Amino acid sequence: MNLEKVIFGFFIVLAATLNFGFFVGDIDNPVHHDVYELFAAIVVNLIATVLKFGDRTHIGAIHLSTSLVADLQLIAAALVWSYGTQVVGAELTPETTAKVVSLSGGALFANIVSMVILIAETIMQKR
């Protein structure tokens, strides 16, 4: 067992699960989507991205790019959320909620790709 691998896998899976947790629920119902979960998803995704820095293999490059996609989508979701709550009005409207959740849904897809790569990489290791 390799501690580095444990941490790597942990952050990738955690990023995906947090993202999923935020995503599930009615798409336009603000009550179903907690902003703290979005925050946690962003932080864990950023850490997962940095962990993927510096891998020269092809699989490493794909890992990094999926992570960057997820970051981009989640940060966009956070920006939409900030705009909706701070600029337009104090309360989260169903329209804004739908936008935020759909953006996080895109990030979730990128995170799932990341997980699939992780699993494929693990299976490929013959031991």
Added chain:
Amino acid sequence: MNPDVQESTFFLALRRMRAPLITLILIYAISVLGLTLIPGIDAEGQPTRMSFFHAFYFISYTATTIGFGEIPNAFSESQRLWIILCIYLSVIGWAYSIGALLALLQDQNFQNAVRVQRFNRVVRHLREPFYLVCGYGETGQLLCRALDQRGIRAVVVEIEEARVSQLDLHGYSADIPALVADARQPEILKLAGLTHRCCLGVIALTNDDDANLAIAICARLLAPALPALCRAETAETATNMASFGTRHIINPFDKFGRYLALALNAPAAYHLLEWLTGVPGTLVVPHRDPPRGHWLLCGYGRFGKAMVSALEQEGVLVTIIDHDPPPDDAQRHWVRGDGTGVPALLEAGVRNAVGIAACTCDDMSNLSIVVTARELNPELFVVLRQNLQANQALFDAFESDFTVVPSQIVARECLAILTTPLLAPFLWQIKQRGESWASTLLDQLTERFGWQAPTVWGVCVDTNQSPALLNWLTQAPRETALGDLLRDPHDRAEELACRVLYLARDDGGSTVMLPHRRTVVRSGDQLLFVGQGAARRALELTLNNENALDYVLRGREVPGGWVWERLARSHGGAARSADKTKADRTIA
């Protein structure tokens, strides 16, 4: 360094930034999260919580020490308590991250990786023809300067960093990309543009024969069409290079040995050769001819061997002074000892000798040998080997008959091959034609141009070097003679101060030595000129400018520009335009 390794150091550097970046992300996350959880008070005194948006805003400007104050409302005491912690955390986080970043930028491997990538980018974006010069020692510097003066670009690969850093101080007119690396590695040569489509050739000038050999092999295999010029100081390397088809092998010692043999054998041919290959503008002093008789030679190294074989070929008796003579060589006369000392010189018979060659690889020993020998026999003909350009002043002070500077020989030879490819076959012809022929030609040329070394240049009748002439030749009703072409474009009654030495036709190898003025010029011809620099510039004008050519060949001045051409045609075609001539003069 291998570029693959270079790239991986870059990734390694990126990997080293992982810990600082994660630390920074965590510190920000903890600070923001804490700030959103801790209760505060709003403007009406009601308990409230900060939103993520405000928390991130506040932490961003606090962590970067900008500090806009407590926004949107004054903080509660518990919030302030948390902020104290955040401030110190973020300062530590930034200090750690910036420290790591600076350490990374200072890292030798990382800097190398950046330098290699910058060099690679510059070379890849070169859009003019260039030569790849491996080795920036004395020879490389001489050659780069000469190429730069002629407006030809060069790319340098040199293993010693100190020499590459000198490159900026030498003040070239064009930027010369340089890389500190071992040119023996094929990857490095590729990085430096070996397979670049603008690369004109590879010049291997390192002081290591093995490295030159490796470069020659790389060039042969990776870019078989490119000409390779390689310096080789031992016969074995030269043979090895020749075996796989290196086109130009330059052995400075061998080269000088041949010069000396020629000087012994045919002094006029030698003088002619020296006059033609001298640095343009310098006065070539016809020195006394090397005498036949008994010669002494000190130091039987690479140069010594080449000298002995050249002298023996000419039937000259040589006595060799060396520290350890080969035990089984009974054919030659050996003296064991030190040439700098009187006893060894006397034993070798310095008083009755006619010439001495100091061939050791140490400049001070060489000077010491010849000074001692001249004292013993003032009439000696002295051949002196100079190893370092830095000792030039000492060698100038001692009046030797021949001073051999290997780096100059190699640089001059490279330049001759690169810029005037026709010179080599012409020089070969000089050696073939015999002494009296060479003597007559030398008298003719020096009478006309003086003993100053002339400008020697080559011209090819093609779209590149002489578009106007080529255009004329394809349209001209009759054949054009050389004599008509070599006239002053400002006053065609004047003949240009230059002469054609050699002409090579395009039709598969027919050549003309010293073509007559009635010799016909055809397209595809290659011409070797000798003359004054001004004549060269004037000829360039004639060959490139249609109007100048028209004036030179037909004696009439044609106006330039579309409007003037139209006007001239409507006036009967032979109008003169004084303005145009004036303009041409300013161009010239």
